[in-house]
Each structure stands twice: as structure tokens, then as C-alpha cells.
Amino acid sequence: MPPAIRVQALSKRFRVRSAGPRPRYRTLREEVSRLVGRTMRRLRGTTAGDETDFWALRDVSFDVPHGEVMGVIGRNGAGKSTLLKVVSRITRPTAGTVRIRGRVGSLLEVGTGFHPELTGRENIYLNGAILGMSHREIVRKFDAIVDFAGTETFLDSPVKHYSSGMYMRLAFAVAAQLEPEVLLIDEVLAVGDGEFQAKCLGKMGELATQGRTILFVSHNLAAVRSLCKTTVWLDQGRIASHGPTAEVVNRYIDSGERLASQRTWDSPETAPGNDSVRLRRVAVVPAEGDQRAALTIVTPLVIVFECWNLLPEAELSLNLVLYNLEGVCIFNSIAPAAMLPRGLFRSTCRVPADLLNDGVYRVRLLVVEDEAVPIVDLENVAMFEVHETERPIRWFGKLIGAVRPRLEWITRPIPEQAE
Amino acid sequence: MSLRAEKLNVAGVSLGEPPIDDDLPLTVVGPRAGWRPLDLAELWRYRELLFFLAWRDVKVRYKQTLLGAAWAVLQPTLMMIVFTLVLGRLERTGTSDIAYPVLVYAGLLPWTFFANALANAGQSVVQAERLITKVYFPRLAVPLAAVVAAVVDFALAALVMAVLVAYYGGVTPSWTMVLLPAFALLILLAAVGVGTLLAALNVAYRDVRHALPFLIQLWLFATPSVYLPQADTAGWLEINPLNGLISGFRAAALGQPIPWPRLAYPALAVAVLLAVGITYFRRVEDSFADVI
Numbered sequence: 067m068p069p070a071i072r073v074q075a076l077s078k079r080f081r082v083r084s085a086g087p088r089p090r091y092r093t094l095r096e097e098v099s100r101l102v103g104r105t106m107r108r109l110r111g112t113t114a115g116d117e118t119d120f121w122a123l124r125d126v127s128f129d130v131p132h133g134e135v136m137g138v139i140g141r142n143g144a145g146k147s148t149l150l151k152v153v154s155r156i157t158r159p160t161a162g163t164v165r166i167r168g169r170v171g172s173l174l175e176v177g178t179g180f181h182p183e184l185t186g187r188e189n190i191y192l193n194g195a196i197l198g199m200s201h202r203e204i205v206r207k208f209d210a211i212v213d214f215a216g217t218e219t220f221l222d223s224p225v226k227h228y229s230s231g232m233y234m235r236l237a238f239a240v241a242a243q244l245e246p247e248v249l250l251i252d253e254v255l256a257v258g259d260g261e262f263q264a265k266c267l268g269k270m271g272e273l274a275t276q277g278r279t280i281l282f283v284s285h286n287l288a289a290v291r292s293l294c295k296t297t298v299w300l301d302q303g304r305i306a307s308h309g310p311t312a313e314v315v316n317r318y319i320d321s322g323e324r325l326a327s328q329r330t331w332d333s334p335e336t337a338p339g340n341d342s343v344r345l346r347r348v349a350v351v352p353a354e355g356d357q358r359a360a361l362t363i364v365t366p367l368v369i370v371f372e373c374w375n376l377l378p379e380a381e382l383s384l385n386l387v388l389y390n391l392e393g394v395c396i397f398n399s400i401a402p403a404a405m406l407p408r409g410l411f412r413s414t415c416r417v418p419a420d421l422l423n424d425g426v427y428r429v430r431l432l433v434v435e436d437e438a439v440p441i442v443d444l445e446n447v448a449m450f451e452v453h454e455t456e457r458p459i460r461w462f463g464k465l466i467g468a469v470r471p472r473l474e475w476i477t478r479p480i481p482e483q484a485e
Numbered sequence: 486m487s488l489r490a491e492k493l494n495v496a497g498v499s500l501g502e503p504p505i506d507d508d509l510p511l512t513v514v515g516p517r518a519g520w521r522p523l524d525l526a527e528l529w530r531y532r533e534l535l536f537f538l539a540w541r542d543v544k545v546r547y548k549q550t551l552l553g554a555a556w557a558v559l560q561p562t563l564m565m566i567v568f569t570l571v572l573g574r575l576e577r578t579g580t581s582d583i584a585y586p587v588l589v590y591a592g593l594l595p596w597t598f599f600a601n602a603l604a605n606a607g608q609s610v611v612q613a614e615r616l617i618t619k620v621y622f623p624r625l626a627v628p629l630a631a632v633v634a635a636v637v638d639f640a641l642a643a644l645v646m647a648v649l650v651a652y653y654g655g656v657t658p659s660w661t662m663v664l665l666p667a668f669a670l671l672i673l674l675a676a677v678g679v680g681t682l683l684a685a686l687n688v689a690y691r692d693v694r695h696a697l698p699f700l701i702q703l704w705l706f707a708t709p710s711v712y713l714p715q716a717d718t719a720g721w722l723e724i725n726p727l728n729g730l731i732s733g734f735r736a737a738a739l740g741q742p743i744p745w746p747r748l749a750y751p752a753l754a755v756a757v758l759l760a761v762g763i764t765y766f767r768r769v770e771d772s773f774a775d776v777i
Binding site (some may be wrong): 079095151152153154155156157158159160161162163164165166167169170172175178179181183184190191192195196197198200201247264439 | 509510511512513514515516517533534537541544545548580615616618619620621622692771772774777
């Protein structure tokens with residue numbers, strides 16, 4: 067069975083003008099002077115070009131079998147959108163080929179072709195036609211589209227009067243009715259609120275179960291993990307990794323720029339603190355296994371503090387305060403006091419699994435003497451990120467909450483009481 | 486056309502999947518292949534989109550305007566009035582007994598269509614930027630839709646023609662009127678040829694947008710067929726194919742003898758314009774999404 071999509075040695079180059087901020091189009095005057103310059107240079111024999119090449123894609127090859135959902139991940143600028151554009155035939159590759167079996171539908175943006183002056187009804191027909199649906203198809207699906215969007219009352223007013231939420235719902239409703247064999251989806255879902263994103267992803271999951279081949283570009287790793295069987299990781303135009311999703315996503319996360327989750331100061335003079343206590347090292351690492359692996363919501367982690375005690379013997383205890391990015395305080399944990407001599411000491415704190423929500427956290431450290439007197443208060447000694455793993459449910463939006471504890475739920479029907 | 490085969494299952498024992506049809510359309514995307522022929526089959530497949538785009542253009546153009554579609558009619562009508570007042574007396578009262586306004590309008594009608602088609606088409610691709618960078622469809626549909634939108638205006642303005650003829654009289658029906666659509670078609674093809682060329686050029690060189698109104702104005706001056714309707718020839722300006730075509734159009738519309746000798750060259754010129762315009766467009770259309 068030939069694969070639904072076969073990409074072979076795909077490369078795409080953009081020519082970038084070297085100097086200055088300039089628009090990508092030119093005026094005839096510029097073009098003439100450029101041609102003259104080039105001819106003169108050629109006559110003189112110098113070959114210095116005034117353009118540098120930027121390769122958005124370099125020698126990319128992979129197959130997507132029929133009925134599979136494949137994710138494409140990578141940093142911004144890695145070439146993911148360019149890849150989709152080439153596969154959607156919006157732009158041509160510089161080298162290599164793509165072979166696609168089946169009708170192709172691409173969702174690179176929701177609401178392509180919507181015109182603000184036309185009514186919702188008119189835009190449904192227009193948008194549907196642009197996406198490749200025949201008029202008959204649109205008529206057939208019209209009611210389903212309006213139902214999904216829930217904009218029946220506003221159908222006959224111009225779209226420019228819609229709220230952005232209604233606009234998105236309508237646009238997505240049309241796109242959701244596309245039924246091609248091969249579907250290419252770009253970070254469509256980056257626009258719109260959390261609820262909208264979740265709806266999009268839910269629909270995608272549905273399409274996937276119908277056996278369509280889907281190529282899904284996204285930054286939403288939870289969605290990729292749960293919807294995609296295999297994943298391609300693009301880095302600067304090349305394939306960095308390709309294989310089962312869990313593996314590839316883990317490799318991608320591990321390669322990420324480490325937030326300052328481990329910091330060391332070599333000498334007390336430069337270390338944060340004061341005359342009483344100075345911080346030598348802080349580290350937030352997994353409690354077991356590879357110390358360099360990424361932290362996830364299901365791995366217990368350990369926060370290590372190493373400090374110089376500059377006081378002659380003192381009863382010290384460390385206070386750990388954790389904040390998330392919004393500044394919400396997650397918890398304040400206090401170590402039991404310990405009598406410590408002058409010199410280095412280490413205090414570690416174990417945070418169990420299934421407590422923290424995914425996200426970025428910052429660590430604040432206080433050192434308290436005699437259980438009552440704070441003698442050092444250090445904000446921001448470390449930052450670390452906790453990643454999600456697979457989602458067992460079909461909602462892929464952000465799960466709110468400062469914490470995400472795993473609680474036990476028991477649900478049973480209540481039997482009818484006999485008379 | 487079955488796409489997914491269900492797994493056959495009898496008494497819980499899977500019988501494997503029947504072979505999947507291999508008649509799914511295969512698309513191959515490769516690097517630019519240079520000069521490519523016009524893919525009419527594909528354009529035909531996308532014909533609904535073409536009409537939708539044209540319909541959208543027309544609809545949007547007149548929404549929120551005071552006079553609405555009347556503008557389609559006012560343009561040639563007002564020009565006709567101006568020409569009549571200014572030039573009507575200057576021209577030698579000619580061989581026909583058809584009033585000057587009618588003669589002039591019969592030329593203004595196709596001219597206005599040509600000018601509008603060019604103006605629309607020239608900007609069409611750049612204005613469709615959002616579509617072109619997000620969705621695949623044969624790019625030729627964009628300038629074509631712009632020309633089709635101009636046809637709608639032409640149809641409206643043609644109604645005025647009927648009114649004028651009724652009012653002024655002097656027009657005897659003749660078999661040559663049957664040829665009217667043929668002339669209209671030739672002028673349309675000329676508009677398509679030049680329009681697609683300009684549309685493609687405009688993407689890379691934005692000068693076109695500024696040059697276009699000027700170009701159209703000059704072109705009008707270079708088409709004395711319009712404002713000096715009773716001249717037999719335009720002299721050296723006959724090199725402008727529109728001179729021959731418009732005089733032919735007028736002759737067919739008003740039941741006058743067709744000036745056959747004036748038509749050989751324009752027909753050829755239109756074919757060349759069409760070929761040049763479409764070929765250039767096809768050559769550069771792949772880079773639209775990158776450059777626009």
C-alpha cells in the first residue's frame with residue numbers, strides 16, 4: 067500500500083536580500099539597477115552576490131501511511147509551516163518531491179476568504195468554495211455547518227458585525243465539514259480562545275478516528291502526544307527526529323533550552339545572600355533516573371539547596387516558596403530546623419508526583435533562624451518547567467489550576483428505591 | 486470510491502483488510518518546471534470558485550455605495566455625454582444617419598469594459614494575498630474572476646445601449662448583429678491577456694499599480710475608434726488592436742457593414758496578447774506566495 071504522503075529530499079530556499087529592511091517586492095527602478103549591477107559584475111568577473119540564501123527546508127524525507135495522524139513539531143522558524151505550504155501546493159519546493167494520494171484539504175488558517183461585507187450565509191458559500199467544496203456539497207452540509215457554529219440568528223448580517231468568537235466558530239464550522247482523504251492542519255488553533263482550541267482539537271480527533279490521514283503542525287505537545295501516532299521533529303529545516311510520538315516529543319523537550327533550574331556560585335563573595343548565609347547551589351531535578359531528563363507532572367522532583375552558613379553554629383531552617391508565572395503562590399514549605407555548624411550544608415526537598423500543574427515555576431528561598439526570624443530572603447533563585455505527558459481525556463486546552471493533584475473519583479448510578 | 490476498508494470480522498476473528506482502491510487521485514509536487522501549458526481541466530474543476538470570486542467582487546464593490554450598481558451605467562453614459570458635447574460638433578457629419586451619441590456609446594461600452602477589466606485584474610492578485618498564501622487553487626482564477634466581474638458591469642451598461650437605440654432610432658436590424666458576441670469575446674480575451682500579464686507583474690513590481698491608471702488613460706487616447714466613431718481607420722494607431730475590435734463591435738451592434746479588413750490584425754494581436762499574458766503568469770505564479 068503506497069503511503070498517503072511521501073516526501074522525498076524536500077528542500078526550499080528563500081533568497082534574502084542582504085542589506086536593509088526592504089520589502090520583498092521591488093520597483094522596476096530597483097530591478098533595473100540590480101540587473102545593471104549584476105551585468106557589470108559579471109563583465110568584470112567578480113561573483114560576489116548581494117543575496118544570501120535561507121534554506122527553510124533541507125533534504126526532508128518521510129512517509130505518512132494511510133490513515134495515520136502524524137505530528138510535526140519544532141521551534142518557531144524550524145520550517146514546519148513551510149513544509150505544510152509545500153505539501154498544500156501553495157508554494158513550490160526548490161528541490162525534492164511530495165507525492166500525495168487522495169484529495170487534499172488544508173487548514174492553514176480559519177476563515178480564509180471571509181469577506182467582512184458579506185453576510186454569514188454568503189461567507190459560508192464563499193469559504194466552502196475556497197476550501198474546495200463543490201456547491202452541491204455546501205448546500206448539503208449547510209445546516210450542519212450552521213448548527214455547529216450556533217450563529218443561526220446572525221446568518222444574514224455582514225460578518226464584520228460578528229464578535230470574534232462568532233467569527234471563529236463560523237469559520238471553523240465550515241472547515242470542520244471538509245472531508246478530504248488527506249488533511250493538513252497548521253497551528254490554526256493558535257488563534258482563538260481556549261474553548262475554541264479545544265473544540266478544534268476535539269473535531270480533529272474525530273476525523274482521525276474516521277481513518278483520514280492527517281499531518282498536524284502544532285506547539286501543543288499535549289495534543290500531539292494524544293492525537294498523533296508518529297511525529298516528525300523539524301529543526302532549522304532538517305529532520306531532527308522521526309518516530310513514535312512519545313519518543314520524539316521527549317527528545318524535543320529534553321533538547322530545550324534549560325531554564326535556570328540548576329545554578330551554582332563558586333565563591334561566597336559572589337553568591338546571593340548576606341553575612342549570615344549565602345547560597346552556593348540550587349538545583350531542581352527529577353528524584354530518580356536521568357538527572358538531565360525533563361520534569362513532568364508525573365515525576366517526583368527534588369529541589370536541592372546548598373548553602374554556606376557563615377554564622378557560628380545556628381539553628382536554621384529553609385523555607386521554599388513556589389510561584390507560577392502569573393505570580394500565584396503555589397505553596398510555602400518549611401524544613402524542620404536543624405542545628406548547623408559554620409560551613410557548607412545541604413537541604414533537599416522532595417516534591418511528589420501528581421502535584422504540580424504543567425507550566426513554569428520560580429523558586430524563592432528564605433532562611434529562618436530559630437524557627438522565627440527570617441535572616442535571608444532570596445527571590446527568584448531558580449526557574450523550572452514542568453511538562454505534561456499524555457492526556458487521558460479529549461480536552462486539549464489548558465487545564466487550569468495552580469496544582470493538578472491526582473484525586474480519586476468514584477462514580478456510580480444510584481439504584482431506584484423500591485416502593 | 487471506497488477509501489477506508491473496514492476490517493472484516495466474522496465471529497470475532499479478523500479476516501484482514503480487503504485491498505484499498507488505488508484510484509485515489511495522485512498529486513505530485515515538485516520544483517518549478519519552467520514553462521508549463523495551461524491546465525484547462527483544472528480551471529474547469531475550479532469553475533465554481535471562479536464564479537464565487539467574481540460574484541464576491543461585484544457584490545462587495547457596490548455594497549455600501551449610494552448609487553450601487555448604477556455606477557456601472559454612469560461611467561460610459563457620462564463619458565458619452567462629455568464626448569458628445571465636446572467632439573460631437575467637431576466630427577464631420579458622417580455617412581450614417583445614426584446620431585453621434587449612439588455611435589459613441591457603442592464604442593464606449595466595450596471600451597469601459599476593457600478598462601475596468603484591466604484595472605480590476607491588475608490589482609487582483611495582490612489583493613488576494615490572503616487567499617494565495619493560505620489555500621491552493623489555480624492562481625489564474627484570480628485575474629479571470631476580475632475580468633468576469635467587469636462583464637457584469639458591461640451587461641448592465643448594455644441595457645442603456647438598448648435605451649439609446651430606441652430613443653434615437655436610425656438602427657436597422659441586420660444579420661451582422663449575430664456577430665456581436667464574437668466581438669465581445671475577442672475584446673474579453675484581449676482583456677484577459679493584458680490583465681493577467683499586469684496582475685503577474687504587479688506582484689513583483691508594485692510600480693504597476695501606479696502606472697495602470699495612466700496606462701489606461703493613454704490607451705483611450707490611442708483608441709480613436711471610440712471618440713471618432715466615423716473614421717474609417719486610425720492611421721498608425723491601428724497598431725492598437727482595440728481600434729479594429731471596437732469598430733467591429735460597433736458595426737455589429739448597430740447593424741452597419743462590418744469593416745473586415747480592420748479585423749485581421751487585431752484577431753492575431755489578441756491571440757498573441759493572450760499567449761504572452763497567460764504564459765508569463767504561469768511562469769511566475771509559483772512564486773506568488775513567497776513574494777506577495
